[in-house]
Amino acid sequence: MKKLKKRWNKITVLLLTFGIVFGLFGAMPVQAQDGNASGSTIFDVKIVHTNDIHARVEEDDYNQVIGMDRLSGIAQAFTEGADGSLMLDSGDTFHGQSIATLVKGESVAKLMKACGYDAMTTGNHDWSYGKERLKELGGIANVKILSGNIKNADGTSFFDTDELVKEITKNGKILKIGVFGVSDPEMKNKTTPSNVEGLDFQNAVAYAKREAATLKAEGCDVVIALSHTLDPKNVAAQVDGVDLWLCGHEHIELSESVMTPDGSKTYVSESGHYLNSVGLINLNCTMDEDGSVHVDYEKTSVDYEAAQNYPKDASVTDVLDMIKAENETALNRVIGTSPVELDGVWEHIRIGQTNLGNVITDAYLLATGADIAFENAGGIRASIAAGTVTYGDVINVSPYGNYVVTKKLTGAQIKEMLESSLTIQKNCIVANDSGEWDAWPNDSGSYLQVGGITVRFDPAQPAGERVLSVQKDGQELDNTKEYTVAVNNYLAGSDSYPQLANAAEIGEYSCCEELLIQFFEQGSDAVTASVAKQNMIQTTKETVKPEQPSVPVTPPVPEQPSKEQPKAVKTEVKKEQASGTKTSVKSPKTADSNELFCWMILLLLSGGAGSICLVQGNKR
Structure with missing residues (x-):
């Protein structure tokens, strides 16, 4: 037993010795941080x-x-x-x-x-x-x-x-x-x-x-x-x-x-x-x-x-x-006036174009020179009362610090965006009429306020057919032509409008509130002109059909002696096809129509004779 204890003590001493030696080795790299035997120095540099x-x-x-x-x-x-x-x-x-x-x-x-x-x-x-x-x-x-x-x-x-x-x-x-x-x-x-x-x-x-x-x-x-x-x-x-x-x-x-x-x-x-x-x-x-x-x-x-x-x-x-x-002092600085209240009510900007939507999109057009401007309803957070407008009023409307960007879209893509917006609007109107807050769609803030164009639409039409006309300066948008579109940077990447999200940015501008301030600084006349615009016009499909060309008036046929047949009136078939009109012109009866009648009688008689022969054959 004593021998065993002696051996155990020796083992313990050896283990402690090894521990101290290896402990020293383990400590050596730490000392090398400042300067090891090789003379190298490690500098600890921190970058924030x-x-x-x-x-x-x-x-x-x-x-x-x-x-x-x-x-x-x-x-x-x-x-x-x-x-x-x-x-x-x-x-x-x-x-x-x-x-x-x-x-x-x-x-x-x-x-x-x-x-x-x-x-x-x-x-x-x-x-x-x-x-x-x-x-x-x-x-x-x-x-x-x-x-x-x-x-x-x-x-x-x-x-x-x-x-x-x-x-x-x-x-x-x-x-x-x-x-x-x-x-x-x-x-x-x-x-x-x-x-x-x-x-x-x-x-x-x-x-x-x-x-x-x-x-x-x-x-x-x-x-x-x-x-x-x-x-x-x-x-x-x-x-x-x-x-x-x-x-x-x-x-x-x-x-x-x-x-x-x-x-x-x-x-x-x-x-x-x-x-x-x-x-x-x-x-x-x-x-x-x-x-x-x-x-x-x-x-x-x-x-x-x-x-x-x-x-x-x-x-x-x-x-x-x-x-x-x-x-706080700066927020009270006056930057302009408005002759009317500018409507930024949460529900209103989601179910239709408002005069504040006009002003915001016109501000983007002024600053960028773009053809068309859009603002998502969710980007508008307050109304502006009639009278004096302060810096703080504008910040309340646009508090996010978003900035404006421009992109190029074709006329066809712009119409697709408007179709999507009208679908959102229709769902928002249903929610608003229900009076239930939970009924509002999650994408209600993606409804578009528009500027620079006049859109005629019929909400009664099926999805994809509600946009009836989109005009820029009195001319219908060309589906294949590219137009410069100004939007805030949040809307520029919206999932609701892949046409916009997938397009490359061609310009970046100041914050939305800065551009709005610049617009007010023009004076109240600019605001008056903006709020008077009708950018979104609800109508019916029939009222926006292109005007049908009138049927050419046939000149009166001069009276002929009774023994002569009246001359046939020539119809402008080629003209009708080219113009796309569906109006038919009824021709007077002529000898050609009598001949056709005779051929029809013969055809009926021959059909009847064939039937008789078939019956006779069956009887056999």
Whole structure:
């Protein structure tokens, strides 16, 4: 028993020894984080990334918006203790909600400064207040706007700087990070032309290649590209020398490595939209003894639910509260007058065209120069009383921050959309007549208010045949011709209208409320003319039939001597067929008709004779 106990003690000592030794080995990589025996140093760099916020700066549980004050809390918690950090944005930030448009983006700029953003690139909607205002907003935000491929007419860069360089020191070594930005040339076509007048949006890929090479030549160990582009992976795959692409515009979650022409890999990231998520990226940059750097990436996307685990930054909340108080004054600003009440009653805009529907669609036509405009009933949230119209009144009508886009549709597609709208209207009328709230169809908000055309329709006709006539400037729409159509961006992707959803955007404009304000600023005469229009006219099918050509009047036959037969009247058969008329012309009896009569008698007699023979044969 004693021997067994001795052996057990020896085994225990051995196990403890092994545990200590292996424990030391396990601890060695941790020490190597700062500087191992080989002399390498690992820099822990934290990147906080956002894109396509579209001025969604206030926390919103219903729409899952994180809010800027909680965003700042997330950034502080994530970057605490890091060797270095950057807070970066990929555009479409200053515009999109009334809190921003009331003060031409200044509110968002103040919040960006409070959060501590370092740099951003431009999205197409950031230009909505004009190019000079965008520069001003960068100054207010204390952020570098990096879009170096956007040049003045003389070839100089429009923005003050093309790059941001940050140096991080650790263990006597310096890690140099270079950041540049690039905006897709297509973005120039996605804002009102006057906003970017005189600017040249140069090729994005060519510029990115040059700038990445320049930063590497200047000694940058890590190069980060900010981009606002239609196809981020495609752009990234064409450029050598960029370690990390932080992208915007597509409104997607993206975390993917792509191969570049020299065989290297670059990491491409996009972080949703509307501040529904935040991209947190760990850059572990290992600098070897010879100064070469290897970068490892690790991204975490923090959505609205996960964001609730982080505290709000009280200092940013204070800025937000101050902005909201200031905006209350701006909401009372008078922007025009209306001679009549503009009807935006929930039920009314779903069962027929209203005068407010006229005004809204006319506002879209005025701003875009489109042929036709549509507004979905669900996009109209309030009426406007007769008399003075304030900024706040307009915000109540259009509170969503939607913006206007244009697309090309054929006359046939437009008529198909109107047919779908009339079906929705018919269901809404049934629901309204029933008095039951639950009877309203789920797609009631997709009923269309129309502008730029006159539609005659008969609801009594079968589905697909209710649209009787659609005219633009007095001319019937050509089924094969394309027309420019202006709608809000929500309607542009509606499942109710695949014709619209599947068409490519050809232009993007300001927020709906901004265009409505511009319309009121014309004066009350413009409002009076708009509300008087009859864009949707209910009628019956018979009343809109094309006028039938009258039957040609046969000239009177001159009286002839009694012994002569009257001449046969020639009928214009070919003319009738060509014109499509169904009117028949009765000809007077002639000798030709007598001859036909004789042939019919002979035919009957021969048929009878045949029958007699058949009977006789049967009797046999």
